[in-house]
Amino acid sequence: MTLNVTLMLTTVPDAATADRLTADALAGRLAACVTRMGAVRSQYHWQGKIESADEIQLIFKTSEARAVDLEQFIQTQHPYDTPEILSWQVAASNAYGQWVDAETQRPIHV
Amino acid sequence: MTLNVTLMLTTVPDAATADRLTADALAGRLAACVTRMGAVRSQYHWQGKIESADEIQLIFKTSEARAVDLEQFIQTQHPYDTPEILSWQVAASNAYGQWVDAETQRPIHV
């Protein structure tokens, strides 16, 4: 396991947002794969109160080279002012890591 | 992405335990956010047999500075003798990382 892949996690409020972020990230080759987890419930501090929200969690799989672009995309397109965008490096099986690298090559004409 | 956030994962046997750990961790500012994943099934070795349990997975988002306190809290409050408590550092988008830091400041009077 020598190739690294970046996992980037965010949570969105609804399926329409999940659909849009997923489609646009894939179309722009900002990620090779997006996994949508089932519904999650987030509870958190916000402006002095404890809030609760039902959300959808997305995990993007991208190359280290594209992670900065993907983060900027999520930050810009996400409906929240302070979206949760968390990322970390993982070791990938060789063929999977090569696939992620190949599928996240920056398009020549953008 | 320069700020780090600690993800801490545990699994609990039921919703009542998930509610209690979530509420108490947030009230004590041991985490800024707790995400409850849908039901998961754990299969594992235990005392010479392979067991299966339906559980709820919780992911706490906290600062590196509060991670030790959060781990101790989970260890003490968790109904299992050997709870699964796993943590790792992730890179956070700036505003989210700052929010986690701010919301997990140790209270002045405890």
Add this chain to the structure above:
Amino acid sequence: MTLNVTLMLTTVPDAATADRLTADALAGRLAACVTRMGAVRSQYHWQGKIESADEIQLIFKTSEARAVDLEQFIQTQHPYDTPEILSWQVAASNAYGQWVDAETQRPIHV
């Protein structure tokens, strides 16, 4: 938190595959615990198109010493040509880390 545990993630197409991989990995002491997440939906680039698949996500908890064997097992037994096999190190609570180490000792006769 001083002991490390390896989390290894894969996605499989159906419950029968999840059952088989889980049972065989545990029987071979390639993992101490396997957590099956609820259904996930993966969307990804494949051979020039964007595909979508409903899958089951599995997270294996193993020791660093056994991670290579577990990866090889998944690679060999997985029905996909290019399975997603991603792994990373996490810090474990002491008792849990010791349990993972103990339960993933290589069997004497294999």
